[in-house]
Amino acid sequence: MLIVKVIKPLVSTNRIPDFEHKHLQVVLDGSTKKVAVDAVGAKPGDWVICVSSSAAREAAGSKSYPSDLTIVGIIDHWDPDPPKPTTPPAASTPSTPKGAAG
DSSP states (O other): EEEEEEEEOOOOOOOOOGGGTOEEEEETTTTTEEEEEEESSOOEEEEEEEETTHHHHHHOOOOTSSEEEEEEEEOOOOOOOOOOOOOOOOOOOOOEEEEEEO
């Protein structure tokens, strides 16, 4: 399974009949754009879960379905870059030079 972000819908009016009326979405996987069959009704900006290979075909409706990436879930909350924990700066102790009176 992959977690990807939906970028925009992909409209394709000429396609094989096996695609039926399923929606296609352009998704971003890291820096790579891919096309996924949308089985759940995702919108641009949604983070989604995708399956690939034979699982994608079955999730889209049939093992004979011509898909190798299918959106199977919309993530309710996802923080792709969680904030890094901040560590307080090391406490510095004032140093007194040798021979100096304190």
